[in-house]
Amino acid sequence: MKSWIRWVALHGGPGRYLRTRARHGDPLSEILTSSRTGRSPYPPGARIREQGRLVRTPFTLVSADHEVCRKILRDKNFGVTPPDGINMPGPMRRLVRATDLKLASPVEPPSMLVVDPPEHTRYRKLVAQEFTPRAVGRLRDRIGEVTGELLADLAARPNADLIEHFALRLPVAIICEILGVPREKQDFMLELGHAGAPLLDVGIPWRTFRGAVAALRASEEFIEGHIARLRVDPGDNILSELAVNGSLTMPELKATAALVAGAGFETTVNLLGNGMVALHEHPDQLDLLRAEPDRWPNAIEEILRFDSPVQMTFRTALCDTEIADQTIARGETVALLLGAANHDPAVFADPGAFDVSRTNAREHLSFSNGVHVCLGASLARMEGVVALSALYERFPQLRLTDTPERRRLVNLRGYQRIPAAPGLPAASRTA
Numbered sequence: 001m002k003s004w005i006r007w008v009a010l011h012g013g014p015g016r017y018l019r020t021r022a023r024h025g026d027p028l029s030e031i032l033t034s035s036r037t038g039r040s041p042y043p044p045g046a047r048i049r050e051q052g053r054l055v056r057t058p059f060t061l062v063s064a065d066h067e068v069c070r071k072i073l074r075d076k077n078f079g080v081t082p083p084d085g086i087n088m089p090g091p092m093r094r095l096v097r098a099t100d101l102k103l104a105s106p107v108e109p110p111s112m113l114v115v116d117p118p119e120h121t122r123y124r125k126l127v128a129q130e131f132t133p134r135a136v137g138r139l140r141d142r143i144g145e146v147t148g149e150l151l152a153d154l155a156a157r158p159n160a161d162l163i164e165h166f167a168l169r170l171p172v173a174i175i176c177e178i179l180g181v182p183r184e185k186q187d188f189m190l191e192l193g194h195a196g197a198p199l200l201d202v203g204i205p206w207r208t209f210r211g212a213v214a215a216l217r218a219s220e221e222f223i224e225g226h227i228a229r230l231r232v233d234p235g236d237n238i239l240s241e242l243a244v245n246g247s248l249t250m251p252e253l254k255a256t257a258a259l260v261a262g263a264g265f266e267t268t269v270n271l272l273g274n275g276m277v278a279l280h281e282h283p284d285q286l287d288l289l290r291a292e293p294d295r296w297p298n299a300i301e302e303i304l305r306f307d308s309p310v311q312m313t314f315r316t317a318l319c320d321t322e323i324a325d326q327t328i329a330r331g332e333t334v335a336l337l338l339g340a341a342n343h344d345p346a347v348f349a350d351p352g353a354f355d356v357s358r359t360n361a362r363e364h365l366s367f368s369n370g371v372h373v374c375l376g377a378s379l380a381r382m383e384g385v386v387a388l389s390a391l392y393e394r395f396p397q398l399r400l401t402d403t404p405e406r407r408r409l410v411n412l413r414g415y416q417r418i419p420a421a422p423g424l425p426a427a428s429r430t431a
């Protein structure tokens with residue numbers, strides 16, 4: 001009953017309202033309901049930008065302007081929005097607080113994603129050293145090995161699903177190793193991540209919400225047991241270090257583990273999937289990469305810009321603040337459309353074109369910016385370069401066999417299925 005009331009307040013009510021507004025042509029509502037309609041978020045994003053740099057809607061303030069989004073993300077006068085703080089009327093806010101399910105979740109405090117400094121600084125410092133470019137550099141060989149195993153598996157499949165058999169497998173394997181999670185638990189982690197991912201959206205159906213809550217419960221139970229095991233038998237991994245020597249309380253430790261686990265594969269799978277579809281749709285760009293493989297790192301930036309795996313985030317003004325000639329009052333929330341900002345023509349010439357040679361592709365906001373800038377950005381970039389370059393080198397005849405199917409999510413934008421025939425691997429063609 002408690003979770004149903006929470007669903008009504010957070011999703012049922014807002015979802016109905018957004019669907020009505022979307023039918024009347026409100027662009028933000030069109031984006032927020034796009035998992036149902038299957039429409040692209042980029043045309044409504046462009047309409048929001050035409051309306052202004054910072055647009056006031058009855059639901060929230062919103063920006064699709066690159067400079068405004070970047071500014072707000074870097075501004076100390078803005079903080080992260082807890083899920084019960086999205087400009088809700090008082091009684092609704094109280095209802096959400098009263099129905100707190102008290103589950104370790106990547107999107108609820110004390111997850112670092114949704115707390116402000118100084119707590120944020122403390123949590124982030126503890127894990128940051130594991131994800132610096134230098135630390136991630138040490139993972140390159142391991143990422144290459146796992147990629148090699150997955151490509152060998154693909155070679156044995158005349159028909160494959162590039163998401164299920166490749167894009168999902170690499171990031172989950174790597175993040176499980178980073179967290180000391182045994183290999184045989186990878187499928188379980190994937191199940192939990194998939195069931196929990198819709199919690200980043202607004203207006204999800206009751207059944208989806210119920211499934212996500214059940215996944216959070218199962219995930220919390222698993223993480224608790226995993227941490228207990230690591231305390232008895234620690235390994236050479238970050239979670240063992242935090243569990244044995246760290247200063248985090250159990251709720252903080254569980255939230256950190258849940259966040260790093262979920263963020264570690266639910267996003268990178270979309271980088272790989274969105275990249276494969278973009279390259280399939282732009283074969284000239286793939287030809288260029290095959291001829292000049294040094295371009296892969298920039299191609300990964302362009303993939304992130306062109307179809308961002310995370311489409312939006314929110315910030316709340318901590319005090320009255322002036323942005324883009326408007327006053328944002330303390331407590332007001334702004335939806336920052338990262339994906340749409342990546343298509344801002346003021347920064348990216350011809351933004352709808354997919355151009356792996358684009359010189360400023362790296363200016364995208366797909367990893368956010370400011371204090372919450374993605375902790376796993378170096379890892380995601382490396383997985384992207386290693387996985388995609390190896391895939392196309394190994395399978396020169398790779399082709400899609402059916403239309404790729406989108407995931408029914410708004411914020412985590414990617415594909416559910418990419419049916420493909422890998423064709424003969426390069427080595428056996430030349431043998």
Ligand code: HEM
Pocket residue numbers: 080112113114124131259260263264265267268271308309310313314365366367368369371372373374375376377379380
């Ligand atoms: C292409 C892949 C990825 C994308 C697009 C992505 C995107 C993002 C974005 C947009 C944020 C910040 C949200 C905000 O400002 O509100 C974020 C934060 C975060 N990401 Fe990633 N991410 C990716 C991969 C990863 C990976 C592989 C990890 C694994 C460690 C990771 C861990 C995190 C963590 C821990 C945070 C919270 C940082 C903080 O609050 O200080 N991400 N990510």
